[in-house]
Amino acid sequence: MLQNIAIGQYVPGTSFLHRADPRSKMLFIILFAILVFLANNVITYAILIAFTVMTVMLSRLSLAYILKSLRPVWILVLFTVILHVLITKGGEVYFQWGWFSIEEKGVTQAIFISLRVSLLVLVSSLLTLTTSPIDLTEGLERLLGPFGRIGVPVHEIALMMSIALRFIPTLMEETDKIIKAQTARGANFTSGNLIRRAQNLIPIVIPLFISAFRRAEELALAMEARGYRGGVGRTRLRTLTMSWRDGSIALAACVLLLVIGWWRT
Amino acid sequence: MTEERLLALQEVSFAYEGEGGQKETVLNRINLDIHKGAFVSVLGHNGSGKSTLAKLMNALLLPKEGTVLVTGIDTRDGELIWEVRRHVGMVFQNPDNQIVGATVEDDVAFGLENMGTDPAEMRTRIRESLQAVGMEAHLYDQPHRLSGGQKQRVAIAGIMAMRPSVLILDEATAMLDPMGRREVLNLARRLNREEGITVVNITHFPEEAVFSDRVIVMRAGQVEWDGTAAEVFADPDRLQALGLDVPFAVRVRHALAAEGVSLPFILHQEELVEHLCKLLLKR
Numbered sequence: 344m345l346q347n348i349a350i351g352q353y354v355p356g357t358s359f360l361h362r363a364d365p366r367s368k369m370l371f372i373i374l375f376a377i378l379v380f381l382a383n384n385v386i387t388y389a390i391l392i393a394f395t396v397m398t399v400m401l402s403r404l405s406l407a408y409i410l411k412s413l414r415p416v417w418i419l420v421l422f423t424v425i426l427h428v429l430i431t432k433g434g435e436v437y438f439q440w441g442w443f444s445i446e447e448k449g450v451t452q453a454i455f456i457s458l459r460v461s462l463l464v465l466v467s468s469l470l471t472l473t474t475s476p477i478d479l480t481e482g483l484e485r486l487l488g489p490f491g492r493i494g495v496p497v498h499e500i501a502l503m504m505s506i507a508l509r510f511i512p513t514l515m516e517e518t519d520k521i522i523k524a525q526t527a528r529g530a531n532f533t534s535g536n537l538i539r540r541a542q543n544l545i546p547i548v549i550p551l552f553i554s555a556f557r558r559a560e561e562l563a564l565a566m567e568a569r570g571y572r573g574g575v576g577r578t579r580l581r582t583l584t585m586s587w588r589d590g591s592i593a594l595a596a597c598v599l600l601l602v603i604g605w606w607r608t
Numbered sequence: 609m610t611e612e613r614l615l616a617l618q619e620v621s622f623a624y625e626g627e628g629g630q631k632e633t634v635l636n637r638i639n640l641d642i643h644k645g646a647f648v649s650v651l652g653h654n655g656s657g658k659s660t661l662a663k664l665m666n667a668l669l670l671p672k673e674g675t676v677l678v679t680g681i682d683t684r685d686g687e688l689i690w691e692v693r694r695h696v697g698m699v700f701q702n703p704d705n706q707i708v709g710a711t712v713e714d715d716v717a718f719g720l721e722n723m724g725t726d727p728a729e730m731r732t733r734i735r736e737s738l739q740a741v742g743m744e745a746h747l748y749d750q751p752h753r754l755s756g757g758q759k760q761r762v763a764i765a766g767i768m769a770m771r772p773s774v775l776i777l778d779e780a781t782a783m784l785d786p787m788g789r790r791e792v793l794n795l796a797r798r799l800n801r802e803e804g805i806t807v808v809n810i811t812h813f814p815e816e817a818v819f820s821d822r823v824i825v826m827r828a829g830q831v832e833w834d835g836t837a838a839e840v841f842a843d844p845d846r847l848q849a850l851g852l853d854v855p856f857a858v859r860v861r862h863a864l865a866a867e868g869v870s871l872p873f874i875l876h877q878e879e880l881v882e883h884l885c886k887l888l889l890k891r
């Protein structure tokens with residue numbers, strides 16, 4: 344019951360995108376987000392759409408699969424579309440019925456906003472779809488590395504993230520077990536109003552918390568026993584190396600920046 | 609030196625400080641020497657101080673009185689504490705709460721990363737230690753997909769990669785099913801025999817202790833008894849009075865003796881079966 348909450352979960356593979364360095368993928372997404380907000384006419388959006396389709400092809404994942412895994416996001420997009428069509432006024436009036444009207448500005452706004460969100464979500468989901476969580480934290484640690492000098496606990500943040508990733512499945516299994524145990528004792532999690540249901544979660548959350556604290560304590564001890572002493576003097580098994588792939592991502596980024604800058608109005 | 613003293617505890621006392629500052633003595637003037645290459649079992653009732661003893665051996669705790677020496681290094685020496693922890697590896701009871709890495713490979717690497725090992729050297733050592741525990745096929749597996757016994761073997765591999773002198777198993781088999789228990793125990797025995805690793809096996813199961821060179825029985829923070837497995841298990845009544853179990857073979861022999869059937873001293877179940885068969889043939 345807890346398996347279907349994965350949005351953009353990692354799919355192992357050997358495609359161009361899978362093999363690219365997580366750092367360049369992350370940096371590219373930041374640039375892409377800026378480009379998406381710079382785009383403001385049909386041509387620039389068309390360029391971005393074409394580019395996004397190309398990146399999806401580079402991931403060798405099926406577009407249908409990606410779209411399906413992002414279902415919760417599409418509901419959100421649909422909601423914003425409806426909201427904009429109904430609320431934003433201006434320009435030519437397409438339809439009028441009493442106070443209710445659909446106008447030109449509302450429709451264009453709805454299209455642009457939904458395009459922006461979809462493109463951004465699609466491209467960012469490609470990052471998580473093609474990068475293993477470990478590489479993701481590794482990349483993040485390296486990217487944030489310079490901030491370590493001004494006192495940001497970069498190593499600790501990355502370690503926290505990787506331990507969280509390690510324990511997600513363990514805690515999921517445990518939650519399932521607790522739910523079953525409480526159900527066997529007559530607890531009911533599926534009926535009653537919202538407040539009642541929230542109250543019913545207490546017998547799940549409390550044992551989960553207690554056990555998580557115990558786990559944390561034991562884990563800290565085990566880490567210490569294995570010589571953990573913070574980030575200083577520590578080496579890493581995984582070393583990230585840039586390749587020609589990352590060069591081509593940088594090139595694509597430059598070209599895209601120039602093209603969008605040129606065509607936007 | 610004929611027998612190298614790897615671990616030496618001299619007049620060691622320890623107390624945890626309670627909430628209100630009151631102290632409860634958990635270990636009381638312990639003297640112990642553990643020699644290189646030995647396989648030592650530690651038995652004792654819950655709360656008798658076994659885990660505390662183990663934590664003193666790798667500087668997770670420091671003695672309040674007395675000294676703990678690991679290969680001659682005083683564990684109070686703050687500079688050499690990492691060397692102490694590299695020498696004395698520890699496997700804990702709950703397999704889920706001591707695996708740090710998101711994959712088997714990452715977990716075995718953890719200790720090596722802490723030591724500042726070069727990545728290329730790390731890969732070699734990870735491969736070797738996973739081979740030593742028979743888990744080389746699971747290099748890229750996620751820990752939560754492994755069985756309890758496999759998880760503990762990964763934990764042992766993580767320690768073996770650091771090239772330790774001593775492996776302490778603190779009830780490492782307590783949460784495992786019989787098969788997992790056998791896997792882990794057989795591995796510990798093999799590492800002891802073939803790699804010369806000194807093993808300290810803290811356990812609840814007397815059956816595990818029959819294979820050891822030496823059995824230490826703890827009671828209320830003191831060493832109650834220290835001898836060979838044959839010596840300690842020769843007196844089942846005394847063990848049972850301490851609330852400890854006795855190996856099945858020893859129990860059967862003892863019960864038979866009460867019925868007037870005498871058997872030579874035995875520790876292992878196979879020996880028992882053999883003796884009983886001989887007895888049956890003679891009748």
Ligand SMILES: Nc1ncnc2c1ncn2[C@@H]1O[C@H](COP(=O)(O)OP(=O)(O)O)[C@@H](O)[C@H]1O
Pocket residue numbers: 624625634652653654655656657658659660661
């Ligand atoms: N962190 C702690 N703080 C306070 N008391 C503790 C702590 N850990 C253990 N104790 C106490 O120390 C005694 C010995 O514990 P321990 O060494 O864990 O025994 P064993 O492993 O033989 O069961 C017990 O009475 C226990 O309650």
Ligand SMILES: [Mg+2]
Pocket residue numbers: 658659660778779
């Ligand atoms: Mg204990």
